[in-house]
Amino acid sequence: MRKKSIDWPDRLTVILIGVILSLIVFITLYPLLFVLFASFSDGDQLLAHRGLLWKSLGFNISAYTRALANPAIWSGYKNTITLVLGGVMLNLSLTILGAYVLSRRNVLWNKMLMIFVVVSMFFSGGMIPFYLVIKQLGMMNTLWALLLPFSIKTFHLIIMRTAFLSLPPSLEEAAQIDGAGHWTMLLRVVIPLSMPVITVIVLYTAVDKWNMWFFPSMFIQDRTLYPLQLVLREILIYSQTDTISSGAATGEAYKLGETIKYATIIIATLPVLLVYPFLQRFFVKGALVGSIKG
Template sequence: MKKNSYKIKAPIGDRVFLSVVYIILAIVVLVMLYPFAYAVSVSISDPAEVIAGKVTFYPKGFDLGSFKIMINHPIFFTAYKNTILYTVLGTFFTLFFTALTAYPLSKDKFQMRSFISKVYIITMFFEGGMIPTYLAYKSLHMIDTIWVMVLPGALSAWNIILMRTFYRNIPESLTESAYIDGATDLQILVKIILPLSKPIMATIGLFTAVGIWNGYFNALLYLNDTMKYPLQMILRGILVAAAFDPSEKGAYAELTHSATESLKMASIIITTLPVMCIYPFIQKYFVKGTMVGSIKG
């Protein structure tokens, strides 16, 4: 016997509301996608078409000269390797130190929890300044080394607060059961807490990795050896240094004013493409991590 199926229609007010929401979301998506599509189009278009203002959404002509100029830089691949190294090490140290610091601060039995938390919060509003910071790094023999790029930002008060809040949302019964079975705090952290903390780890890791990948200011201040420069320093040199001087001879002699816009957009593609390739793999954790503390279980 065939069963009758009834489909309940949503009220007309709800349907109108959803239609408006979908239209707004579609507009937002287009607004967000257009700049990137424009950057791709300009980077591979003929520079003459770009300077004439003929490139909008679709490329005009086809010219990979901007990418060739960057790739032909004497230390482009060295800088790319340095950036990957700084990003990987910096993200690792950030997650490592943040996880170790946030765990005791999430436990009520830790007597110094309140005092240490206040000390970390103070660092969010006050800092030593550029010159004292430089002198401190110099006294520690960190200037012009790899460690000045990965260690100073490894511990952030904001990251500690986020991870501590996530830890406190994990049921206390899990750790109490582990204590009864004879587990130590280190074993509980490694075998119970961290496996349950993938969302917040992915969120902090993504923010840290993107920040290091796009950063150049620390390299500008603390690195003197060009062979240790990250990619952003090389791109900065290509875009704003003597590379645009018409009288400059050498690797950039072919650059003209019309090529600068294509070069800028090519630099955007080169720097954002790796992050865009990684993001889909951690998106599911990222969404959960950004909701930390919003839902109490």
């Protein structure tokens, strides 16, 4: 059977779409490539370079050597990993429990509870009362100030509830006939069938905790408790200021400081970039499951 030929207008459309998508990929990817190439470049050549950067200029790893020798980087990693692990466990536990209750069809005032949850998302308190509550509870300058107040998010709760509602009611009825209680139902039926959505919540929470810098800058004064992104922010903002104020703006410190900033960015973002490809298929499936039924 003769294959149907593709008309020229269709071919032009495919080519145009391919060009546009390629341009979008380039615009998205190039800033990261620029930072990567700059981090492995020689300071003199990097400062003298103008325009786009397509490769490292005078391959040099001294920026990484200096950055990794900074004890603030390692303490930042430790604090950030603590925030990620603690935040994921706390957020996931409370989100699953809350979503399970809100997804039960026979719970009294179920609809009213859901309306209250949604309304609370739009009418939450401002930063000043939030700050005062944390200070009053004695959580200032502790990692608890970054864990407990953010232990559950309404958006995550809605996604999880939607996923639980999409499960066939017959599974719940069969489990009840076999004598299963709510904990058995949750642990052996609901959670195993909702792993894609749970993976999405884990990824959302982990990335949120990994990138956290604004709230730590408000609640943390002890530099040994700084998360990695706050350390990175200090390096990016104050490295040039320190060299300029010391009169070394044109010296070796300034040249090396430029490459150290780029190396620190790579060090801070590399773990997320390495983990995300392995979770992408769960992320896409879970995001779809969590949005098809309300």
